[in-house]
Amino acid sequence: MGTCEHCGMMLIKKSELSYEKKENMKIAFYLQDGVEVLDFAGPMEVFAYAGFDVFTVSETKEPIVSQGILKIVPQYSIQNSPKADILAFFGGNSEAAFSDEVVKWIKAQQDIQYHFSVCTGAFALAKADILDDQTATTFHNALNRLETDFPKIQVVKSVRFVDNGKVISTAGISAGIDGALHVVAKIKGFNTARRIAYHMEYDKWIPQEGLLLSENPYKGYIDINYINDYTGIYEYTNGKSIQLYVDSKDSSLYARLDSQDYPLFYIERDVFTDLNEDTVKFMRDDKGIITDYKIGDSVSEYFKKLN
Incomplete structure (x- = not known):
């Protein structure tokens, strides 16, 4: 287009x-x-x-x-x-x-x-x-x-x-x-x-x-008690880094890249999708701490969490 x-x-x-x-x-x-x-x-x-x-x-x-x-x-x-x-x-x-x-x-x-x-x-x-x-x-x-x-x-x-x-x-x-x-x-x-x-x-x-006063469509999305686990600075493509943060307005995860913010959409624990509907999967170590992530189901490249 x-x-x-x-x-x-x-x-x-x-x-x-x-x-x-x-x-x-x-x-x-x-x-x-x-x-x-x-x-x-x-x-x-x-x-x-x-x-x-x-x-x-x-x-x-x-x-x-x-x-x-x-x-x-x-x-x-x-x-x-x-x-x-x-x-x-x-x-x-x-x-x-x-x-x-x-x-x-x-x-x-x-x-x-x-x-x-x-x-x-x-x-x-x-x-x-x-x-x-x-x-x-x-x-x-x-x-x-x-x-x-x-x-x-x-x-x-x-x-x-x-x-x-x-x-x-x-x-x-x-x-x-x-x-x-x-x-x-x-x-x-x-x-x-x-x-x-x-x-x-x-x-x-x-x-x-x-x-x-009826069923809450946000339950299970804006009340995730571990949503802050994903915040921090991560590696990204072409030597860039990306910041993940939680916006208080909708209690949801966003990615900041080159001064622009992009929403990530919660699917289940450690699994999100991006605007392109690609899967964003986070990895944890034996202690349950997030270490890295990858984009797409078939992509083998992992990006480390820097802090």
């Missing part, structure tokens, strides 16, 4: 970022007139890279305008929208956006595996009774309104997202990216979500900032 003429970064096809070869889930993005751009565009980027089948729906197929700037032509209306596995709703003009007809459509959807909201998109789920007896969050300026208007909802503040299991809500705007990465981690695994965050150059994701 070549390299970017501006920054020199290697260009790759979007399809190459669909790391997991699972059947693609279909996600309906409900977009209303006045929808916040980043509310939906951030999660759309995440889900597209993850290989999900994303399509847009609105009350009608008439063009809508996001933030008075971006004109959007919905692919479907609520009258002809195909079946989805995930329904997603976003903020912007939310007080007028979710009409009785839209709420009726939400309630009529069958076999939905997950409901997902960003910002004041939570009001769509609230009006459809989907958040009844659930815990949820929303945009900081709308938290009190959600709590007052829908007393059956346990509204929480100062979290990036809330995961009830099948219903995930996020705080406002950029928090939608965090919530979407979390959904990817739930469905396709933490390593896939980390790969996507790295390729998007989204270094603000801290999985622990979410409130998890």
Whole structure:
């Protein structure tokens, strides 16, 4: 694919970022007139890279305008929208956006595996009774309104997202990216979500900032008690050295080479993969101390740990 003429970064096809070869889930993005751009565009980027089948729906197929700037032509209306596995709703003009007809459509959807909201998109789920007896969050300026208007909802503040299991809500705007990465981690695994965050150059994701009320997709990854065993300086190719360190944001291992950081993805004890999906295997001595590593299953060259 070549390299970017501006920054020199290697260009790759979007399809190459669909790391997991699972059947693609279909996600309906409900977009209303006045929808916040980043509310939906951030999660759309995440889900597209993850290989999900994303399509847009609105009350009608008439063009809508996001933030008075971006004109959007919905692919479907609520009258002809195909079946989805995930329904997603976003903020912007939310007080007028979710009409009785839209709420009726939400309630009529069958076999939905997950409901997902960003910002004041939570009001769509609230009006459809989907958040009844659930815990949820929303945009900081709308938290009190959600709590007052829908007393059956346990509204929480100062979290990036809330995961009830099948219903995930996020705080406002950029928090939608965090919530979407979390959904990817739930469905396709933490390593896939980390790969996507790295390729998007989204270094603000801290999985622990979410409130998890269901199965934790990060368990066994960010709580490895021996992760610091791998840190240190190692030999690398062409006489270079490489530094391995643990980033506190996601409690995961990274390699620093030529002032650039690259994630390593935990598979099992002493076994990781790199961005090229090559195996990185660490060796220990009789005392359990790491001595060296090798890259690739068939490569016999070992690189020593220097300190």
